[in-house]
Amino acid sequence: MDFSLTPEERQIRDTVRSFIEKEVMPLEPEVLRNEREGRPGLDRDTLRDLRAKARKSGFWGINTPEEYGGAALGPIMSAIIAMEVGRTFVPFSFGGSADNILYAGTEEQKRRYLLPTIEGERRSCFAITEPGAGSDARNIRTKAVRDGSEWIINGEKTFITNGSEADFVMVFAVAEEHGVTCFLVDRDMGWKSEPIPTMGEWGPASLVFQDVRVPEENILGELGKGFELAMQWIGQGRYMIPARAIGSAERMLQMAVDYSRIRKSMGQTISEYQAIQWMIADSQVEIEAAKWLTLYAAWRVQEGMDARHASSIAKLNGAVMANQVVDRVLQIHGGMGYTKELPIERWYRELRLLRIFEGTDEIQRRTIARNLIKGHARLGLIGE
Numbered sequence: 001m002d003f004s005l006t007p008e009e010r011q012i013r014d015t016v017r018s019f020i021e022k023e024v025m026p027l028e029p030e031v032l033r034n035e036r037e038g039r040p041g042l043d044r045d046t047l048r049d050l051r052a053k054a055r056k057s058g059f060w061g062i063n064t065p066e067e068y069g070g071a072a073l074g075p076i077m078s079a080i081i082a083m084e085v086g087r088t089f090v091p092f093s094f095g096g097s098a099d100n101i102l103y104a105g106t107e108e109q110k111r112r113y114l115l116p117t118i119e120g121e122r123r124s125c126f127a128i129t130e131p132g133a134g135s136d137a138r139n140i141r142t143k144a145v146r147d148g149s150e151w152i153i154n155g156e157k158t159f160i161t162n163g164s165e166a167d168f169v170m171v172f173a174v175a176e177e178h179g180v181t182c183f184l185v186d187r188d189m190g191w192k193s194e195p196i197p198t199m200g201e202w203g204p205a206s207l208v209f210q211d212v213r214v215p216e217e218n219i220l221g222e223l224g225k226g227f228e229l230a231m232q233w234i235g236q237g238r239y240m241i242p243a244r245a246i247g248s249a250e251r252m253l254q255m256a257v258d259y260s261r262i263r264k265s266m267g268q269t270i271s272e273y274q275a276i277q278w279m280i281a282d283s284q285v286e287i288e289a290a291k292w293l294t295l296y297a298a299w300r301v302q303e304g305m306d307a308r309h310a311s312s313i314a315k316l317n318g319a320v321m322a323n324q325v326v327d328r329v330l331q332i333h334g335g336m337g338y339t340k341e342l343p344i345e346r347w348y349r350e351l352r353l354l355r356i357f358e359g360t361d362e363i364q365r366r367t368i369a370r371n372l373i374k375g376h377a378r379l380g381l382i383g384e
Helices: 007-036 044-056 074-085 100-104 107-118 226-236 240-262 274-302 308-333 344-355 361-373
Strands: 124-127 143-147 150-160 168-175 180-186 192-195 205-215
Touching (some): 007 044, 007 074, 100 226, 150 168, 150 180, 168 205, 180 205, 180 226, 240 274, 240 308, 274 308, 308 361
Parallel strands (some): 124 168
Antiparallel strands (some): 143 150, 192 205
């Protein structure tokens, strides 16, 4: 059992880390200032410039198939890269990617939606959550009614990531007797968005569809097969959530270690106190555990194995770990950790979201327990 990276994989990891440290981290003060003044952390021009620099370095479409111009590095390297990107709170991600379910489109849909999204010319959002259908996605109330060669969509979606910025949406609606169906709906077809204020800097939106007409050819996949597409979207990258959280936790833990060495209390540095040492030790153990659970889930995806159970474990563990670590790091920094002079309180607010979106802690526990009870997963079997 070999846990080492190949020389090529180490080079990719180190190159990404260098890019994040040299090009992205220097923007942190600007991001904090912008957010304090009510502006987006990064404007679109700055993000576009960063992605252009990354593309020159060979980082474009990390997990995008080569036939679409991507690097196709695979799930394991994608997770490792997410860990490196997570070491900064700057809202940056490498370009050249698109939602995985867009690959299920027709050739015309790929031309109009997939390819422009990969190139950064268009921006998408995924809309399944509703005011009365969060974790219970099967309780969707948004309706689509056929009218000749068109469908008329009415309903509301909530907590939609990129909902205020996207120019098209993959919206899930109940299409009469056929069931849940996914529609590709351009903003100029008439849907409206409204930002939702949150405790963190994540800016979700509510989407309103009022008699929005969508042509038949904008159905993504098959009529009535939308729920399967939705589960593909949700499940495909669930292990990526803890991956990015691991990077954040490592960066904050290093901040705590460094601070403990210089902060003095009662005649000695606080690093000498057992209470501080135990917080540091516990954080390191939890980060390492989350890292290997996450990489195991990514490995199962890469090998074409069923990764749903492993991804639920990784997501639950990683989300809880990140919240425990940031709480300890803030405690170690004392009053300074609570101020906006340091980014710890920002991470504190941001990481709390991990225990809610893409499947709450409770949903992950339910999934894990049901898999064991029903025999879909078994205990004590290594390598299966």
